[in-house]
Amino acid sequence: MARSKKKVGAYPSGMILFSLTLALFLIGFCGMLAIQSKKLVTYIRENYEMRAFLDKDLSEKKLTKLSKTIAERPYILKVNGTPQLNFVPKDVAAKEFIAETKEDFSKFLGENPLRDSYRIKLTEEYFEEAKLQQVKQDLEELDGIFEVVYQENLVDNINRNITKIYVVMSAFALILLLIIVVLMNNTIRLALHSQRMLIRSMQLVGATNGFITRPFLGRGMWQGLLAGVIAVILLLVGLQLAVHNLPEMATFQDVEKTAMLLGGIVGLGVLVGFLSTFQAVNRYLGLTLDELY
Structure with a gap:
């Protein structure tokens, strides 16, 4: 063959x-x-929230103006054109605190010491220590903002x-x-x-x-x-x-x-x-x- x-x-x-x-x-x-x-x-970076605590007894007019001013900042994350800026009244913040700690501070303080605040989400490129410090400084210079806080150690880690x-x-x-x-x-x-x-x-x-x-x-x-x-x-x-x-x-x-x-x-x-x-x-x-x- x-x-x-x-x-x-x-x-x-x-x-x-x-x-x-x-x-x-x-x-x-x-x-x-x-x-x-x-x-x-x-996803993690854009869902990280920076908190801006407000001065007490701000009028609705000042709150509206402040909200617009913050929303126009270039570092504010926008999803489908909507700024990721969430206003949290102090009463809501108190309920969240009580739910997390299981302690009702209003019973022995007699009042709510917390402040109204904005929870702010930033664009990804600002998720580093130097730029976050710049954002913090810029926000704290605005009229009506008392203090801006974020977890520095968490960002570094x-x-x-x-x-x-x-x-x-x-x-x-x-x-x-x-x-x-x-x-x-x-x-x-x-x-x-x-x-x-x-x-x-x-x-x-x-x-x-x-x-x-x-x-x-x-x-x-x-x-x-x-x-x-x-x-x-x-x-x-x-x-x-x-x-x-x-x-x-x-x-x-x-x-x-x-x-x-x-x-x-x-x-x-x-x-x-x-x-x-x-x-x-x-x-x-x-x-x-x-x-x-």
């Missing part, structure tokens, strides 16, 4: 496809974690921990990318090992390097594209399952960045398939006959 002829560019590809799909999935998973983390950080998380994730992503490049080069080189004699035979009959390389590169790019598409499908399925089981995650979705990430995964698959195949084929093109054996 005659053996089937080998075709240029035809080599075992199952392991390559599996390895590249797994690698791209891991990169995409890290990317999605980064996107979710960024949205979570933004949040920013410090966020920086650590970003450093760890960046280092992990770089290490993972390096491992993937080495893995794919070795996997494709081993797969092309079965084609080394065919490559040599074509060189002997006068085929140019470009003619020999072309079908391998086409196959490598096709494998990269297919692996990228499979990885994207797996990521989307995983994301939908996560949102289904944790509906709160829907708040932290960024459709635009997620689409860019998934497109980048497919493009990276094609690029890795092309470069790894190009490097592996060129290696065999440059070997002598003795080295081929």
Whole structure:
């Protein structure tokens, strides 16, 4: 029975496809974690409240004027054009305090010592100590504001921990990318090992390097594209399952960045398939006959 002829560019590809799909999935998973983390950080920062306590016995006219003045400040967070500025009367503040502490201070004080206040949410770029101090100083200069307070230690801790998380994730992503490049080069080189004699035979009959390389590169790019598409499908399925089981995650979705990430995964698959195949084929093109054996 005659053996089937080998075709240029035809080599075992199952392991390559599996390895590249797994690698791209891991990169995409890290990317999605980064996107979710960024949205979570933004959510935490934009929901942090600074409190501005007011002078006592302000008239409705002064309160209205003060509210408009604060709302016009550039550091005030706006959601759909609405300034995130919440007026809290002292009676409401007293009820909240009693509910938290389980102690009714009005029984032994005879009056409510608390003040009316505004709870203010700031834009994310002002969530750092120096800028918060500037905001505090600016607000306290307004007529009608008694004092502005915020939890300084909490802000420092949040920013410090966020920086650590970003450093760890960046280092992990770089290490993972390096491992993937080495893995794919070795996997494709081993797969092309079965084609080394065919490559040599074509060189002997006068085929140019470009003619020999072309079908391998086409196959490598096709494998990269297919692996990228499979990885994207797996990521989307995983994301939908996560949102289904944790509906709160829907708040932290960024459709635009997620689409860019998934497109980048497919493009990276094609690029890795092309470069790894190009490097592996060129290696065999440059070997002598003795080295081929």
